[in-house]
Amino acid sequence: MINYTKIKHGNDLLNFLIEQSDYATIDDLKVQLNLSRRGVFYVLKRVNEALIADDLEPITNILGAGYYIQSETKKSLLEHFSNAQATIDQLSKYQRCQLIIWELVNHQALSLTHLAARFNVSKHTVISDLKQVRQTLAAHRLEIVQGTTGKFLSGSEITQRNWVLEALNDRSSILYSQIDINPSRLIAINTKIHKLEKITGNYFTDDALSTLDEFILWFLDRIKDPQNQLPDSPSRRTTVDSSSIDWSINFLAANDIQNYSEAYFLGRIINTSQFYRVNKTDGLIQRIFPIAREIIDRFNAASSASISPDKLELTLSTHLLSAFYRSKFMIPYHHPNLEQITEGYQELFSFTKYAIRPFEKFINGQLSDDEIALIALYFGGELRSIENEQTVQTDVLVVCSSGIGTSYILQQQLTQRFPNIAFSQPLSVLQFKNHDLDHIKLIISTIKLTVPLEIPVVTVSPLPNHRDWETIGKALVNAHLSDINFNEARINALLDIISNYARIEDFDGLTGALHGYLNQSKHPHQAETDETLSSLQRLLPTAHIKYSTDVLSWQQGVKIALSPLLHDGLIHTHYLEQVINLTKKNGPYMVLGDGIMLAHATQNDGVNDLGMSLLLCQHPMTIQIEGHTPAKKIQIIIGLAPVDATSHLAALSQLLQKIQDVAWVKAIKATHSVAEISHLLEVAQM
Structure with missing residues (x-):
């Protein structure tokens, strides 16, 4: 008997496969392990992760035949783990x-x-x-x-349960190996949840549904002990989530639990799970729709992006519905990649934090950075989609279970690591099945796929580890999409030359720097260093800053603010006129608040090159447009000439962070010269 792992059913799986003289089908494994198909896949995944970590070949699946353990792996397991202590120290x-x-x-x-x-x-x-x-x-x-x-x-009991739910939201959590999975109970729970989806018209993402299944399994076992039950409070009533509460009452009654507080708790958990489709006629979602549109407008105004509200409104509203319930019921959401988003995508995070304020006003509270980070991914996906519309055809499809969430991080990482390859936006399974595959050379997926054509498929985690990246790199090379091998040869040659003339103190660091340089993207508007685009001081030089003591109309203010860009040939006169026309047509939508206007049009309205300018007026100007209320006063106009959807975001994000600093804005407004304004920008280290 092999005693290799503490993963539940892991040793049973290995022993069964070792004893087989032929391939084992998924149905064989279901019967042998007494698990559902999903349960078998989970055990296979966990065991393979452990085998790979030990430099052993994983359990292999031959399409149309079944699963087997390769001979070298089988030999190693029999030699080193037969009746041995389980390797829990791994x-x-x-x-x-x-x-x-x-x-x-x-x-x-x-x-x-x-x-x-x-x-x-x-x-x-x-x-x-x-x-x-x-x-x-x-x-x-x-x-x-x-x-x-x-x-x-x-x-508190509720806090302990919330910790379990939070842990299970990480689909790779080790807790999944600890829950006793009874296939018949799991099917019964799943059937009941699908019934709720039909009642409410709100449908859960695949990941949310899996998490709910496992959590409810654990939850039902836990509250069998009366000491773990919440004090019953039948007088508690709520109208916002009555359908879920009613469902929970009936569900728990069918499991011999008569406790309204527990039904209320379960209803809360149900509502805070992530949806992928919502009932558009529901009263609450109807209230969220205009808020979502306002958020998109604020994001566009702050970032000068051109994200279509019609395209994003439903997706964002669907997410905000879950966020509303999490806020209402104080169920915290913790993003597994918060630090990666706040540091690696500072611009997105900054603009989203500004844009989300109408929703925070609606819930009468503040969203956590974790929630904002998740919403930022939606905007990031739309910005990338805008870019892709202007690029060559897609070479690689990126597919996940629902097309949202951590898949955006995967897509962003792919683009950063392989900037010369055209990756698709994350596609759901439905989108993938309806996608034209004629020119696709590779598919990278976070789930198992059945592909009708002879296209290679790489299955990786939504948060790839080192081995996943190696697998992706090899697949790209095999698909003739990456020049990694060529660049590796160049890097080795360069290292040989450098070592002949200088001592290399940090070999790994130099290798990484050369790799990054040789694989960098060649954007038509990108300068030789990222500093040109990311430094606000370089994008907003002193020559582009104006100070006026005159009493001006807002139209005069816009012309003066944009005059440095016109003088330097960064924009045409038409661009200046278009900013004024857009304001007359759409009202003061470019006003960010606190007397600050971001004056901009699109790159197609007369932009020659990327630029930014700033005007501070001693006397505030009033924007009063007929048919648009209320009037808005402005004292600072920031001029922006964008060349695409993203190049200006870093500098503009830095400025936006200071604009949201009340003390800094007050200090800027108190200045009396270009020199003082420039000094404040330098002190802020922008």
Whole structure:
């Protein structure tokens, strides 16, 4: 018997495949492991991750035949893991910490000795893990207390459940190996949820549905113990989510649970899950639609982008519905890639944070950075879509379960790593099935696909690891889409030449720098260094700053503000006139607030090159357009000449961050010369 892993059903899977003289079909594995098809796929994925981490070939699937273990892997397992101690020490620190919290949530008394034996690590390592666990729990208002028989968890029942839900929102979480999956129960839960979808007209994404299935399985087992149930409160009533509450009451009653508070809790969880399609006639979504449109307008006004509200309104509203419930019911959302988005996509995050204010006013609260980061991905996808409309045909399709969420991060990373390859926007399975595949050379997918044509498919995680990137790189080379091999040869040649004349102190750093240089994108408007586009000081030189003591009309103000761009030949006179005409036609939509106007049109309205200017007026100007109320006063006009949808975003984002700083705007308005304005920009290190 092979004792290789602590992954639930993992050893059973390996032992069954090792004993087979032929391929095993998915149906064979379902029967042998007593799991659903999805459960089998999950175990296969987890076991293969462990095998790959040990430099062993993963379990292989031969299309039309079935699964088998390659001979070298089989030999290694039999030699090293036959009746051996399970390799629980392969768990990462993060996974160990999650399992510790999981056991605490499930009322297990823990000790250093127990945990050291559980994970096959030293007590010193356990102490370090517990320190990290305490920090994580503190963020959730939970804590570890010492009892007579060991360590226990202290904190509210709802908070503990919320931690489990948050952990399960990460589809790669180790907790999925801990939940007892009973296929018949899982099917019953899934059937009931689909019934709710038909009742409400709101349909969940694939990931949200899977998370709900697993969470409800755990939740039902937990509340079988009356001590874990919330105090019943039948007088509690709500109108916003009555359908979900009614469904939850009937669902729990069918599982012998008569507790309105628990039904209310389950209804909340249901509503905070992510939808991919909503009932357009629902009263709440009808109130959110105009807010979504206002958010898109604010994003366009702040970034000078031209995202179509008609195109994004429904998708954004669908997301905001879930965000509304998360805010209403205080269910926190934690984005697994928050730091990556806030640092790697600062411009998107900054504009989104500004644009989202109407929704925050609607919910009478502030969205967390995690929520804003997720919304930023929608805008990022639309901006990339605008760019793609102007580029050559797509070479590579990017496919995910629903076309949203972390798939945008995957697409952005692909574009950054391989800038000379045309990737599609993330496609849902439905979009993929209806997509023209005639000229597609490769498909990169986060889910298993059946492709009708002879097109290679690479299946990776939405958040690729090192091995995933290696697989993608090889697939691109095989599809004749990447010059990685050619550039690697050039890099090696350059390193040889450099080493003949200089001592290389940081070999890896130099290699990475050369790789980045040789694979960089060749954008027609891109200067030799990114600094030209990303530095506000370079895009807004002192010569482009104006200060006026005259009493001006807003039209005169726009002309003066844009005059440096006209003087330098960055725009035509037509562009200046178009800004005024757009304001007369659409009202003061370019006013960002606090007396600041972003004067801009599109790159097709007379732009020769990228540029920015700024005018500060001692006397405020009034924009009063007939048919548009109310009138708006402006004192600062920022002129912008964009060459595309994205090149100006970095500099404009830096300026927007300061515009939202009340003290900084007050300081700018208090200046009396171009020199003082320029100094404030320099002090801000823009």
